[in-house]
Amino acid sequence: xxxxxxxxxxxxxxxxxxxxxxxxxxxxxxxxxxxxxxxxxxxxxxxxxxxxxxxxxxxxxxxxxxxxxxxxxxxxxxxxxxxxxxxxxxxxxxxxxxxxxxxxxxxxxxxxxxxxxxxxxxxxxxxxxxxxxxxxxxxxxxxxxxxxxxxxxxxxxxxxxxxxxxxxxxxxxxxxxxxxxxxxxxxxxxxxxxxxxxxxxxxxxxxxxxxxxxxxxxxxxxxxxxxxxxxxxxxxxxxxxxxxxxxxxxxxxxxxxxxxxxxxxxxxxxxxxxxxxxxxxxxxxxxxxxxxxxxxxxxxxxxxxxxxxxxxxxxxxxxxxxxxxxxxxxxxxxxxxxxxxxxxxxxxxxxxxxxxxxxxxxxxxxxxxxxxxxx
Amino acid sequence: xxxxxxxxxxxxxxxxxxxxxxxxxxxxxxxxxxxxxxxxxxxxxxxxxxxxxxxxxxxxxxxxxxxxxxxxxxxxxxxxxxxxxxxxxxxxxxxxxxxxxxxxxxxxxxxxxxxxxxxxxxxxxxxxxxxxxxxxxxxxxxxxxxxxxxxxxxxxxxxxxxxxxxxxxxxxxxxxxxxxxxxxxxxxxxxxxxxxxxxxxxxxxxxxxxxxxxxxxxxxxxxxxxxxxxxxxxxxxxxxxxxxxxxxxxxxxxxxxxxxxxxxxxxxxxxxxxxxxxxxxxxxxxxxxxxxxxxxxxxxxxxxxxxx
Numbered sequence: 255x256x257x258x259x260x261x262x263x264x265x266x267x268x269x270x271x272x273x274x275x276x277x278x279x280x281x282x283x284x285x286x287x288x289x290x291x292x293x294x295x296x297x298x299x300x301x302x303x304x305x306x307x308x309x310x311x312x313x314x315x316x317x318x319x320x321x322x323x324x325x326x327x328x329x330x331x332x333x334x335x336x337x338x339x340x341x342x343x344x345x346x347x348x349x350x351x352x353x354x355x356x357x358x359x360x361x362x363x364x365x366x367x368x369x370x371x372x373x374x375x376x377x378x379x380x381x382x383x384x385x386x387x388x389x390x391x392x393x394x395x396x397x398x399x400x401x402x403x404x405x406x407x408x409x410x411x412x413x414x415x416x417x418x419x420x421x422x423x424x425x426x427x428x429x430x431x432x433x434x435x436x437x438x439x440x441x442x443x444x445x446x447x448x449x450x451x452x453x454x455x456x457x458x459x460x461x462x463x464x465x466x467x468x469x470x471x472x473x474x475x476x477x478x479x480x481x482x483x484x485x486x487x488x489x490x491x492x493x494x495x496x497x498x499x500x501x502x503x504x505x506x507x508x509x510x511x512x513x514x515x516x517x518x519x520x521x522x523x524x525x526x527x528x529x530x531x532x533x534x535x536x537x538x539x540x541x542x543x544x545x546x547x548x549x550x551x552x553x554x555x556x557x558x559x560x561x562x563x564x565x566x567x568x569x570x571x572x573x574x575x576x577x578x579x580x581x582x583x584x585x586x587x588x589x590x591x592x593x594x595x596x597x598x599x600x601x602x603x604x605x606x607x608x609x610x611x612x613x614x615x616x617x618x619x620x621x622x623x624x625x626x627x628x629x
Numbered sequence: 630x631x632x633x634x635x636x637x638x639x640x641x642x643x644x645x646x647x648x649x650x651x652x653x654x655x656x657x658x659x660x661x662x663x664x665x666x667x668x669x670x671x672x673x674x675x676x677x678x679x680x681x682x683x684x685x686x687x688x689x690x691x692x693x694x695x696x697x698x699x700x701x702x703x704x705x706x707x708x709x710x711x712x713x714x715x716x717x718x719x720x721x722x723x724x725x726x727x728x729x730x731x732x733x734x735x736x737x738x739x740x741x742x743x744x745x746x747x748x749x750x751x752x753x754x755x756x757x758x759x760x761x762x763x764x765x766x767x768x769x770x771x772x773x774x775x776x777x778x779x780x781x782x783x784x785x786x787x788x789x790x791x792x793x794x795x796x797x798x799x800x801x802x803x804x805x806x807x808x809x810x811x812x813x814x815x816x817x818x819x820x821x822x823x824x825x826x827x828x829x830x831x832x833x834x835x836x837x838x839x840x841x842x843x844x845x846x847x848x849x850x851x852x853x854x855x856x857x858x859x860x861x862x863x864x865x866x867x868x869x870x871x872x873x874x875x876x877x878x879x880x881x882x883x884x885x886x887x888x889x890x891x892x893x894x895x896x897x898x899x900x901x902x903x904x905x906x907x908x909x910x911x912x913x914x915x916x917x918x919x920x921x922x923x924x925x926x927x928x929x930x931x932x933x934x935x936x937x
Contacts, residue, residue, distance in 0.1 A: 307837050328843030340834035344856040353852070354842035406842065 256318025256331075256409040256442055257283040258304065263313030265299050265466075273299040274310065275466035281459075283318075284440045286433070288457035288474075290447055292489065296466040297446045301412050304444060305334050318409055333403035334412040337419060339395050341387035347398050348373070348383040354406040372405045376435075393424045400432075404439065411436070411443040417452060429455055450490045454478060462486045480601065484531055484608040487601070493536045493565055496575050499605070502528040506548075507602075510571025515548040517597045523612035524602060530611060531603040536565060538599035539577035542592045543585065549594040550575060554585050568593060679919075685912035692906035700909065707913035717914070719889055720897040724874060727809060727893055732873035735813030737866055740820025745850075748828050759822075766818035774881030777811050781882075800883055804890040808879040816873070820865055827861035828854070860933060867929040871922055894918050 258281040265274040273296045281287045289297040302308040304315055306327035314323045322330045333354075341350050349356075351372060352365035360368070373379050376397045387395055396416060403411060417425045417432070433456050436443050447453050453460045454474040461468045462477060462485070470482040481487035487495045500507040500514070502524045507514045509532060516524065524530060545551070552570035559565075563578040568591060577593055585591050602611045609615075686707055690700035711717045747758060765773070780787045781799040789795045799807050831854065839849045855862070877895045879885075885892040885900060892900075894914065902911025 305837075305841060307840070327837075327841045332841065334838065334841055336834035336838065338832055338834055340832065340838040342835065342853060342857070344859075353839070356852075357839070357842045357844045357848060402838075 257281060257285075258410060258442060258444070259314075259316040260300075260304070261314045261316075263300070263303060263310050263315065265296075265303060265308060265310045272466050274303065274313075277313070277466065277468060279461065279468065279471070281442060281444065283442055286436050286443045286445065286456055286458045288445045288447060288453035288460040289463060290450055290453040290460055290489075291463035293448060295463040297448075297463050298414060299466075300463075301334075301414055301444060301446045304330075304410070305332055305412050306330050331409040332412055333406045333408035333410075334414065335399045335403050335416045337415040339387075339399035339416075339419075341395055341398055341402075343386060343388055346384050346386060347378060347390070350387065350398055351378075351383075351401045351405050353402065368405050369401075372401045376401045376404075392420050393428060396420060396428060400435070409442065411441050413443065413445040415447055415449075416445075418447070418449070425452075432456065451492060454490070462489060464489075479599070480610075481533065482610060482613070484533065484603050487533045487603070491535055493560070493576060493578065495533050495535050496539070497603075498532045498534075498573055498575065500530050500532045500602075502526055502530060507532060509550060510573045512550050512570065513548065514550065514595060514600075515597065517600050519598075520600070520602050520611060528611075529605045531605060531608070532595075533601040533603060534595040534599060536576040536578045538596040539575070540594045540596070541566060541577050541579045541583065541585070542594065543589070544592065546592045546594045549592040551590060551592045554587050554589045554591060557584065557587055566591075682912045682915050685909050686916045687913070688909045690909040690912075692903070692908055694906075696909075703909075707910050708917070711910070711914055711917065716889065716892070717897065720892050720894050723805065723889075723891060724893045726805060727812070727876075727879070727891075728870055728873045730805075730809035731812035732816070732869040733866065735809060736816040736820045736869050736873075737824075737862070739813060740817045740822075740865075741824045741862070743817065743821045744824035744828055745854075748825065759818075762818040762821055765815050770878045771881060773811075773815060774878060777807075777882055781807055801887055804883050804887060808883060808891050811882065812873060812876065812879070815878070816869060820869060823861060823865045824858070827858035830861075831857055863929055863933050867926060870925050870929075874922060874925065875918070894921075 258279075260277060260279040263274050263277045263279075264272070266272050275296075277296075277300065279300075289300060291297045299308055303310050304317075306322070306325060306329075310323070314321055316322065317330060317332070342353065345353065348366060348369040351369040352360075355365045355368055369383060370379070373383055378394070378397055378401055382390070382394070387398065390398065396419075399416070417428050420428055429452060445453070445456060454477070457474055459471070459473055460477060462470045464485055470477055470486045472480075472482070477486060477490055481490060481495070484497055487497060498509050500509045502508075502516070503513075503526060505516060505521075507516055507530070514532070540546075542549070550568075550570045552568040552575065554566055555569050555574070556567035557564055558567075560578065563580055564584045566577050566579055566585060568575050568577065570593070575593055579585070603609060604611055604613075607615065685700075687702055687704055688700040689696045689703050689706075691697050743758075743762070747755065750758070768776075778800075779785075783789065783796060783798040783801070786799070788799065789797055835853055835857070836849055839853055844852065875895055876893070877899070879891050879893060880896045880899065883891040885896040895918070898911045898914045898918065901907045901914065
């Protein structure tokens with residue numbers, strides 16, 4: 255068991271691609287930490303640097319207080335589970351699980367016992383231990399890969415999208431299982447994913463990454479409810495957050511020529527004439543067939559069924575605003591409706607750097623300003 | 630190619646027959662039409678000569694004299710005299726050493742070593758290496774044979790010059806070793822390319838998992854790399870063993886000598902059939918060579934299938 259500390263980590267690949275850009279990060283002992291971001295954001299490079307499979311250009315990595323930056327992978331006491339599981343097709347399941355022990359010259363009998371005892375806790379037992387990975391289902395293979403990582407008794411688990419090769423239903427089951435397992439073992443875990451739902455569901459804390467930097471480092475609920483900037487706002491959430499350009503007027507935001515009340519919490523952070531980007535999740539926009547005070551009005555253009563709810567896309571002036579509505583209140587396409595953002599959930603971002611209004615200006619030399627539609 | 634074209638259903642003609650039946654008939658006819666030229670060529674140039682060789686092997690057919698005009702069937706006499714001939718036993722032994730040394734150890738060993746060593750090389754350096762190795766493979770036999778004669782010559786050879794005018798008679802003192810080195814040099818490209826391709830099929834995560842567990846290079850090679858590409862290696866071994874077994878190029882360098890030290894089976898057959906004119910005897914040895922090739926192929930195929 256160990257905590258993990260990363261200081262000023264920079265990795266530049268041959269050809270000038272800056273995968274990690276002076277990254278700082280602290281992960282507590284026993285924490286389940288998720289690295290989330292679009293492909294190419296540097297999350298896998300960070301994970302591989304922690305494993306020792308990539309050599310950073312500068313910066314330090316400490317595991318359990320020990321500087322491991324220059325140590326080979328094997329000396330770091332970390333175990334990694336890859337997206338493709340990396341099971342050896344020519345070995346039995348038991349041999350796969352116990353391979354790290356074989357490398358450490360543990361005897362055949364003890365290896366078998368270790369494979370059996372770790373396997374039991376993951377429902378890999380009996381005849382399954384003597385099969386080849388090719389004879390197992392995807393979910394079983396995934397558990398064998400986990401078992402191999404556990405048998406190794408590492409200080410840190412590194413997971414590189416371990417669930418993304420499973421089908422949707424199995425992925426949910428494996429997710430629950432993985433979280434429970436991590437709680438039981440209490441091993442510090444770094445989990446890379448591009449699936450925001452997975453990160454929200456699993457992690458104690460998470461980092462949302464973009465272009466080799468961390469854009470928000472927080473708990474899943476804070477990342478969801480209070481995204482620090484428009485990048486995180488647009489990336490997290492199963493339905494994308496509404497990001498609406500607005501100008502500040504006396505007591506109201508003007509959005510597409512209409513007025514929305516400025517929430518109490520924001521009022522002090524903006525001044526009249528500012529241009530901002532308003533962020534509100536579709537889940538926090540209430541819909542009414544009749545006029546509501548301080549609401550936007552527009553025409554329903556698209557209806558999408560999400561199961562319990564429906565996603566309504568409304569044309570407000572030249573903007574499109576989305577809201578979820580429960581099944582009994584679904585309007586028809588072409589209806590005129592009123593949309594009222596929840597005052598407690600309404601967020602405002604600066605137009606120039608995309609950070610929340612009132613947040614300190616971060617020196618961002620080469621990061622482009624994030625505006626809606628820039629992705 | 631031709632068979633696939635034949636599978637394409639043709640539109641039915643004549644209205645009298647049911648469309649499916651006429652389509653099937655057309656399909657069969659099309660298949661026959663497409664296959665016939667290829668089958669004819671195979672029959673004329675492969676099947677007939679093979680059967681003819683088997684027939685010649687049981688006759689006393691010669692290139693000159695009375696047996697050239699009226700060859701007699703003499704049963705298994707040719708085979709009996711081959712098995713009793715110490716020169717044949719010598720040839721078989723030399724051939725085995727040649728295959729083992731130049732194909733199994735030389736080409737596969739060096740080819741795999743090169744592929745493994747340079748597996749992470751990319752770009753111009755890699756291309757240069759491949760061009761160098763492949764050049765040895767694609768230059769015509771007669772040209773490389775001359776190059777090696779020039780290279781190994783006792784008085785004016787490049788090798789001896791490089792060793793400071795050593796005057797070592799390579800082809801005389803180490804004839805078998807010389808052709809083994811020659812054939813290794815010549816054939817390594819194929820094994821290197823095949824092993825390189827096989828190594829590329831190995832997912833990087835497999836070796837990285839082993840590295841994280843602390844496996845040394847040797848352990849990675851033994852536990853993961855070699856078992857994973859076993860099928861590729863055996864197929865490669867099958868091909869290069871058969872090619873080397875039937876290789877005639879050494880004759881262009883040593884002519885089987887000195888004192889039959891490099892008298893491989895193909896050279897032995899050539900000597901008996903076309904220099905001593907004993908075509909019947911040569912045909913019988915060819916049949917034995919074919920049999921040995923078959924045994925080699927079967928052993929490899931058995932090994933390939935053994936990977937449960």
